[in-house]
Amino acid sequence: MTDTIDRLLLAGGDLQTLARDLEGTRGALPRRIEADAENVERGLAQLVLTLIELLRQLMERQALRRMEAGNLDDEQIERLGETFMKLEQRMQELTEHFGLDQRDLNLNLGPLGDLL
């Protein structure tokens, strides 16, 4: 680990956030679910919620792009917005339920960058 510390040129702010961000680079290597009896539920929940979060964010982006391009009418915008809003609330409840943090749902999407 000394290598890593030697190479920190400058840091400031909430390093916890950044450390998690760096952990995301591990996504380039095979990931394993912690499969012991106590962790298996949480591990699976993390995996499933991460995938749902990815889909939610991608769909939301797509909808926002269509809205910006003027391809959605008022009614569609209202309906989509309400759906995404409810989905976000529900996701928050689920992450809390499984003792996860929103940042646990980060995912390295390779050339697309990070999810969160």
Next chain:
Amino acid sequence: MLYLYAFVRESADVRDATGVGGAPVHLVPLGTVAAVVAEVEGAVESTDENVLAHAHVIDALAATSDAVLPVRFGRGFRDRDDLESAVTRLEAQLEDRLNEVSGCVEIGLHVAAPVQPAQPAGSGRDYMQDRLRDLARADALAADIHAPLAERARGATRSRSVGTTALLRAAYLVPAADVDSFRAAVDDARHRHSELSFACTGPWPPYSFAVLEREGAAV
């Protein structure tokens, strides 16, 4: 199997370097460039130990020669013919890239915004407009940090994120002599944006600048 670490100039010196599994490293000349390889038995597993051994070889190369194009972990070839046939057609591009990174190091920068608890929106439309505003704000912030740094660097790459928490994840190709002044420029940005988290790392071998354009494939 021939395990590939990096490309260097044909004149580079790789004596005494050992890599994954302690296998000694040697050069395979391919015209003006040379591949840095080691003979290994079977596939190289992606364990922490092997990944670090790979990185150490590249660090050692970067310490002794002025131009190194690191190859991603895990690239092997059946034999010398297999390597040569895969690489020969890329020789001109490799040479250009070596010239580009010559004398330079990579500086990495991660900038993250604080996680904002979502504000309840009054309506679906309000929610969508809030999101659009968040995205525009994140884009503007990231550009404000990235643009002046990219201008100082010989090269810059930036990966996109879908969300707005990881604001900026970028790598800059900086002449080794300019690392201090570049660091000062990052510090400047950090003071302009004290609400954000910054981590600037380096100097690294130019991993992010060793991507060949053909098929967008990383070497």
